Amino acid sequence: EAQVTQNPRYLITVTGKKLTVTCSQNMNHEYMSWYRQDPGLGLRQIYYSMNVEVTDKGDVPEGYKVSRKEKRNFPLILESPSPNQTSLYFCASATPQGFTGELFFGEGSRLTVL
């Protein structure tokens, strides 16, 4: 089954404790992206990757890091989480957007930073 898998789905952590949210897709998609969803603000892009070893900042990259060492994986790293990073995070993938554009989303990771 074609899917985007995120882990963990739920996480409560404390300020400053490094964490990683993993994302894996099995559709051989070149494009992957991370979004955060906050009430009234929609989906805001954090980072994206057009292909392996190619990453770029989205609209709200501060406080986050990513890597793309393999095509299927695109982890999101919070080196020193802060309470303003409490949010619902979605990973998404697509074939190059200039071709089809359809994003496939993971089920989301709800993060609470105390």
Next chain:
Amino acid sequence: GQQVMQIPQYQHVQEGEDFTTYCNSSTTLSNIQWYKQRPGGHPVFLIQLVKSGEVKKQKRLTFQFGEAKKNSSLHITATQTTDVGTYFCAGMEYGNKLVFGAGTILRVKS
């Protein structure tokens, strides 16, 4: 930078009534996409519009892309309880940057 404004933020309708959500972009778009997110779920792709003035239908859903390729709408005829959720538009700038609107939350009273 590009902005995509979506209205209304929230709409509560009686089952059987129609519903429309609107998106406006500050820049001309290469295409616009629509997604639906059920409560507690993740966004799911509905459709993509590419051509100026394009109209597409999916059963009770009608999608339009404006002539200037700066606005779009989603209209649902005779809403059902299965239509509840948040509807997002996402505008793609030339250069492959996709920007989401804030979404419209639809609630349907039965």
